[in-house]
Amino acid sequence: MKERVEKLIKAIHEITPKDRKIKIMNVCGSHEHTITHSGMRSLMPENVELVPGPGCPVCVCSESDIINAINLSKRDDTILVTYGDMLRVPTQIGSIRSNGRNYKMVSAPHEVLKIAKENSDKNVVFFSIGFETTTAPTAALIETGLPENVTILTSQKLTPEIMEILVKDSEVGVDAFVAPGHVSAIVGANAWKVFPEKYGIPTVVAGFEPENLLLAIFRILLQIKEGIAELENVYRGVVKPEGNRKAQELMYKYFEKTDVNWRGIGYIPESGLEFRKEYDHINAKKVFNLPEIEEKKVPGCICDRIVLGKAYPDECKLFGTACTPRDPKGPCMVSMEGACNIWYRFGTR
Amino acid sequence: MKIEIGHGSGGKLTRELIENLFLKYFSFPELKSLQDASYLQTETGKIAITTDSYVVSPYFFPGGDIGSLSVSGTVNDLTVSGAVPRFISVGFILEEGLKFSDLEKIVESMAETAKKAGVKIVAGDTKVVEKGKCDGLYINTTGIGEVVKPLSPEFAKPGDVVIITGFVGDHGIAISLAREEFDVETGVLSDCAPLNSLLVPLFDVKGLKWMRDPTRGGLATVLIEFSEMSGLGVRLYEEKIPVREEVQFVCEMLGYDPLYLANEGKTVIVVDRKDAETVLEKLRAHPLGENAEIIGEVTDKTRDVRLVTSIGGERRLELLEEDPLPRIC
Numbered sequence: 164m165k166e167r168v169e170k171l172i173k174a175i176h177e178i179t180p181k182d183r184k185i186k187i188m189n190v191c192g193s194h195e196h197t198i199t200h201s202g203m204r205s206l207m208p209e210n211v212e213l214v215p216g217p218g219c220p221v222c223v224c225s226e227s228d229i230i231n232a233i234n235l236s237k238r239d240d241t242i243l244v245t246y247g248d249m250l251r252v253p254t255q256i257g258s259i260r261s262n263g264r265n266y267k268m269v270s271a272p273h274e275v276l277k278i279a280k281e282n283s284d285k286n287v288v289f290f291s292i293g294f295e296t297t298t299a300p301t302a303a304l305i306e307t308g309l310p311e312n313v314t315i316l317t318s319q320k321l322t323p324e325i326m327e328i329l330v331k332d333s334e335v336g337v338d339a340f341v342a343p344g345h346v347s348a349i350v351g352a353n354a355w356k357v358f359p360e361k362y363g364i365p366t367v368v369a370g371f372e373p374e375n376l377l378l379a380i381f382r383i384l385l386q387i388k389e390g391i392a393e394l395e396n397v398y399r400g401v402v403k404p405e406g407n408r409k410a411q412e413l414m415y416k417y418f419e420k421t422d423v424n425w426r427g428i429g430y431i432p433e434s435g436l437e438f439r440k441e442y443d444h445i446n447a448k449k450v451f452n453l454p455e456i457e458e459k460k461v462p463g464c465i466c467d468r469i470v471l472g473k474a475y476p477d478e479c480k481l482f483g484t485a486c487t488p489r490d491p492k493g494p495c496m497v498s499m500e501g502a503c504n505i506w507y508r509f510g511t512r
Numbered sequence: 513m514k515i516e517i518g519h520g521s522g523g524k525l526t527r528e529l530i531e532n533l534f535l536k537y538f539s540f541p542e543l544k545s546l547q548d549a550s551y552l553q554t555e556t557g558k559i560a561i562t563t564d565s566y567v568v569s570p571y572f573f574p575g576g577d578i579g580s581l582s583v584s585g586t587v588n589d590l591t592v593s594g595a596v597p598r599f600i601s602v603g604f605i606l607e608e609g610l611k612f613s614d615l616e617k618i619v620e621s622m623a624e625t626a627k628k629a630g631v632k633i634v635a636g637d638t639k640v641v642e643k644g645k646c647d648g649l650y651i652n653t654t655g656i657g658e659v660v661k662p663l664s665p666e667f668a669k670p671g672d673v674v675i676i677t678g679f680v681g682d683h684g685i686a687i688s689l690a691r692e693e694f695d696v697e698t699g700v701l702s703d704c705a706p707l708n709s710l711l712v713p714l715f716d717v718k719g720l721k722w723m724r725d726p727t728r729g730g731l732a733t734v735l736i737e738f739s740e741m742s743g744l745g746v747r748l749y750e751e752k753i754p755v756r757e758e759v760q761f762v763c764e765m766l767g768y769d770p771l772y773l774a775n776e777g778k779t780v781i782v783v784d785r786k787d788a789e790t791v792l793e794k795l796r797a798h799p800l801g802e803n804a805e806i807i808g809e810v811t812d813k814t815r816d817v818r819l820v821t822s823i824g825g826e827r828r829l830e831l832l833e834e835d836p837l838p839r840i841c
Contacts, residue, residue: 165822201823202825205826206824373821
């Protein structure tokens with residue numbers, strides 16, 4: 164592996180046009196993990212920046228949804244169930260763990276069934292958050308038949324849609340995308356075609372080993388050198404052009420695209436999934452008539468800019484001092500997929 | 513403010529506790545070095561003293577038990593301070609209901625380890641607390657040794673070589689798997705062992721500067737501390753650091769970093785470059801040091817431990833704030 168890696172790095176240096184800055188964005192926490200953990204930034208030509216984008220679903224989950232979850236957990240007749248990271252995300256009224264009451268952690272949606280069975284006298288609300296990779300298993304859970312006492316508070320986001328917003332934002336100035344391998348396995352490589360075709364942005368689907376990521380970066384730089392923009396896939400063993408049709412069908416059987424609120428960013432048209440009308444009876448927002456709560460920004464926190472690739476974690480005044488994984492002030496410090504958390508654990512630039 | 517588990521991690525919070533509380537009230541010059549043992553000047557010579565409490569859970573684990581650990585740990589703290597360990601005292605805190613047969617096994621294991629290390633257990637104390645007030649038993653040991661080779665991070669200079677005496681992370685993984693939170697068969701044993709027979713022969717190497725057993729917080733944490741105390745940097749090479757395949761596998765599964773996992777039978781050594789081969793030869797000639805490797809060097813970059821990764825990139829190693837595995841020793 165070492166030899167191939169060395170060759171790739173050498174080739175990257177050789178082909179990179181030196182006359183301007185090149186900003187390559189990843190939109191996946193696991194890519195950012197590999198880049199930071201392997202020290203990949205230190206191996207890039209000086210004018211090539213590897214920027215973390217909106218790759219962490221925990222980081223962009225709307226504050227309103229989390230506050231609703233906290234409040235649901237305070238009801239005597241209700242148990243809130245969600246993923247471990249979500250318990251610690253700070254909001255203006257604290258986190259689920261610090262301010263909630265009846266809550267349980269799961270690592271996969273099907274575990275909700277066991278909790279529902281053991282608590283048949285309670286409402287069990289599954290707070291389902293994430294990108295396409297978690298929406299599909301949630302849809303599969305519904306398909307198997309939800310017990311009567313289970314409803315779902317959904318906060319599902321779509322990756323390609325937020326990336327389109329980034330492309331249009333001149334402050335971000337993205338030159339190319341490394342597209343996320345896991346999400347692509349569901350939505351298919353073709354979901355990213357819009358970026359080269361409509362916006363002229365080279366896009367390469369990559370896996371998570373350093374070598375595979377370096378290959379993606381090489382392919383991107385080669386496109387830039389040749390002045391072309393194409394969709395490529397260097398993670399072909401896992402990602403098919405059309406993705407996982409069955410998972411897509413299941414997702415769109417229960418959910419439909421809608422405008423959703425991204426924390427720190429605001430509402431983005433058609434960038435998330437909400438229950439179709441016929442499933443109001445399992446939609447916790449409808450069943451419990453949940454309000455929309457106005458977001459309050461944490462003073463000093465720049466998570467909103469970090470998520471959009473406009474700033475690096477170590478440019479935040481709170482990073483590593485007031486805001487740490489043990490006592491996170493902003494959402495990007497919570498999850499192991501959050502850029503601030505990754506940078507805190509594995510050292511900065 | 514309340515005490516958290518992290519205050520016992522050996523990392524950032526432990527240090528804050530020591531600096532902001534203990535050193536504020538215990539302002540003795542002997543304590544200032546903050547090494548594993550303190551040097552005391554007597555009329556007849558220099559002695560080293562160290563103390564350590566053991567709260568490991570579970571108290572029997574693959575490759576050792578709280579008894580062998582409590583003797584090895586203290587012997588090792590003296591040895592890495594350049595002292596020949598001589599005497600040990602033992603304090604037991606026992607929980608009402610602890611099986612006598614368990615205690616006997618542990619005491620027997622302490623005696624065996626002491627014999628192996630050539631130290632005498634010469635003072636003791638026993639207390640029993642009510643059921644539920646402690647988790648089986650805790651042991652404190654204090655050790656005294658004769659200083660032969662005073663060592664200090666301040667002796668280090670740029671260009672010195674960093675050596676590890678063998679595979680890192682074994683103890684941490686053995687304990688984590690012994691807790692049966694995960695059902696993985698690996699056969700990894702704790703490396704728990706007294707290291708004086710391995711290390712005392714190094715005392716006559718002129719260029720030996722500093723040693724430390726990377727227990728809590730692992731290799732990364734002790735080198736970050738070394739860097740801060742010496743005011744020098746360290747560059748480590750990921751590929752050179754010996755990690756067992758099984759340990760690497762469990763680390764990847766559970767999200768641990770072997771560089772931060774506890775060891776109970778390893779030592780990090782900083783030595784003058786010209787004596788590095790001599791040290792390596794001596795180590796490799798001993799069964800406890802046969803996998804010793806040169807893993808890095810001291811640089812003049814201040815207060816910075818950098819890891820050259822397997823793809824040749826560089827990243828800075830930071831102190832961990834949260835303890836991935838509390839009660840490891």
